[in-house]
Amino acid sequence: MVCGLKVAPDPRAVNRESRQTPCSSPLGTPTTPLGTPPYPPSGMPAVAAATAPTGRASGRPAPREASCTQLEKNASRVSTTAAALEKQSGFIRPGGWLSPHQDARRQRYALRDALRDVSPQTPRLAKCGRCRVADRVEVRRGVEGRAHFTGVTSCGSVWACPVCAAKIAARRADEVALTLSGHFAAGGGVVMLTLTLPHTVGDRLKRTRTLAAAGWKRVMQGRAWITTRDTLGVVGFIRTLEVTHGANGWHPHVHALVLTESPLEPSEREALRLHAFGAWRAAVVKQGHPVPQDWCSKATTITDEGIAQYATKMGAALELTQGAGKLGRSTTSRTPFAVALDYFDTGDADDLALWMEWQRDMKGARQLTWSRGLKARYAITEQTDEQIAAAEVPDATVMGVLSADEWAVVVAVPGLRVRLLEAAERNDGGMTLERVLSRLRVPPP
Numbered sequence: 201m202v203c204g205l206k207v208a209p210d211p212r213a214v215n216r217e218s219r220q221t222p223c224s225s226p227l228g229t230p231t232t233p234l235g236t237p238p239y240p241p242s243g244m245p246a247v248a249a250a251t252a253p254t255g256r257a258s259g260r261p262a263p264r265e266a267s268c269t270q271l272e273k274n275a276s277r278v279s280t281t282a283a284a285l286e287k288q289s290g291f292i293r294p295g296g297w298l299s300p301h302q303d304a305r306r307q308r309y310a311l312r313d314a315l316r317d318v319s320p321q322t323p324r325l326a327k328c329g330r331c332r333v334a335d336r337v338e339v340r341r342g343v344e345g346r347a348h349f350t351g352v353t354s355c356g357s358v359w360a361c362p363v364c365a366a367k368i369a370a371r372r373a374d375e376v377a378l379t380l381s382g383h384f385a386a387g388g389g390v391v392m393l394t395l396t397l398p399h400t401v402g403d404r405l406k407r408t409r410t411l412a413a414a415g416w417k418r419v420m421q422g423r424a425w426i427t428t429r430d431t432l433g434v435v436g437f438i439r440t441l442e443v444t445h446g447a448n449g450w451h452p453h454v455h456a457l458v459l460t461e462s463p464l465e466p467s468e469r470e471a472l473r474l475h476a477f478g479a480w481r482a483a484v485v486k487q488g489h490p491v492p493q494d495w496c497s498k499a500t501t502i503t504d505e506g507i508a509q510y511a512t513k514m515g516a517a518l519e520l521t522q523g524a525g526k527l528g529r530s531t532t533s534r535t536p537f538a539v540a541l542d543y544f545d546t547g548d549a550d551d552l553a554l555w556m557e558w559q560r561d562m563k564g565a566r567q568l569t570w571s572r573g574l575k576a577r578y579a580i581t582e583q584t585d586e587q588i589a590a591a592e593v594p595d596a597t598v599m600g601v602l603s604a605d606e607w608a609v610v611v612a613v614p615g616l617r618v619r620l621l622e623a624a625e626r627n628d629g630g631m632t633l634e635r636v637l638s639r640l641r642v643p644p645p
């Protein structure tokens with residue numbers, strides 16, 4: 201367990217931690233201070249391009265766990281190579297200007313690495329983006345110019361992994377936008393209901409987020425709902441659960457897009473809100489919780505023109521990384537990832553306790569639910585979070601291939617994975633990436 205102190209990357213730590221990493225990698229977790237990513241600075245003399253192998257890998261999959269065990273055999277020489285590489289400042293020249301996507305990805309990768317040590321409730325996070333699931337790892341570049349790795353496991357944790365959460369959020373936001381577009385094209389209407397409940401710092405997250413889930417379930421139950429549904433022509437809903445943390449503790453709230461056969465009049469929208477809030481309040485009070493007041497509910501009409509804006513907003517919300525890092529963190533309302541970032545910045549034990557509570561109490565919670573039949577109605581393919589996180593980008597070009605030993609070195613050097621992706625995203629015909637890969641060749645023992 202780390203205590204949030206900022207420690208400069210230490211090659212010795214690579215060897216030291218190699219004995220305890222959960223995925224049995226010999227390389228462990230180099231401690232990485234956040235905010236100042238330890239990407240190698242400039243200064244390294246230019247290196248002639250070598251004959252790094254490129255092209256498609258054999259594709260022969262290796263057993264999931266076996267990949268890490270195999271790395272252990274090469275522990276000593278791999279660790280030595282990693283340590284040597286770490287000393288080489290300018291291993292990759294800084295990319296200079298970063299796109300917003302690249303900048304956000306650096307933050308997410310650094311945060312994911314740091315969270316490995318403080319997320320015992322999410323053991324698969326420790327393997328995410330590190331352990332191989334194939335003989336070799338490929339660096340690929342999609343048609344839109346973004347690079348990614350294949351042959352590496354992903355955890356699919358929407359609550360605890362900033363990298364997987366971002367990928368899942370982007371896909372979910374697209375699904376919602378597609379559904380809303382189809383629905384508007386068919387002449388339908390959409391109202392967004394927001395429901396929350398009173399809370400204090402003393403309320404446990406497990407309790408309030410369970411109350412929120414139960415409250416929404418109640419909205420869609422009973423004779424009153426059937427009457428409301430039939431009167432207003434409700435055809436379905438998409439519900440998201442969001443949780444932030446502020447001065448009054450955890451703040452769980454539900455956003456539900458309610459789709460109707462035609463746009464609702466203001467009076468009809470109010471009738472929908474009153475029904476939803478009445479059922480929500482009854483469910484919350486039944487569990488002995490303080491009575492939600494009127495401000496705990498809101499109904500907003502979503503228009504066709506606002507889909508893109510809404511989908512972007514929703515993607516950011518689902519991702520949970522909004523407001524984190526350089527984007528500027530709010531001191532009054534923080535996302536869970538912002539809480540974790542604060543912990544790594546300051547070492548505040550309260551923030552660590554909050555993160556621990558978060559990953560423990562959100563276990564099993566569903567972030568997004570669709571009413572039955574709605575996805576089929578708009579031809580949305582069913583995919584789990586894990587499937588989305590592991591999905592391969594179609595028509596991506598293989599830019600480089602790394603052997604098991606080379607990948608082990610890459611994992612051991614802080615910030616190197618993200619820099620490899622940035623190298624592959626340069627429009628230089630893969631020259632930068634090839635130069636980097638040529639330096640990863642592990643000499644024979």
Ligand SMILES: [Zn+2]
Nearest residue numbers: 328355361364
């Ligand atoms: Zn992950």
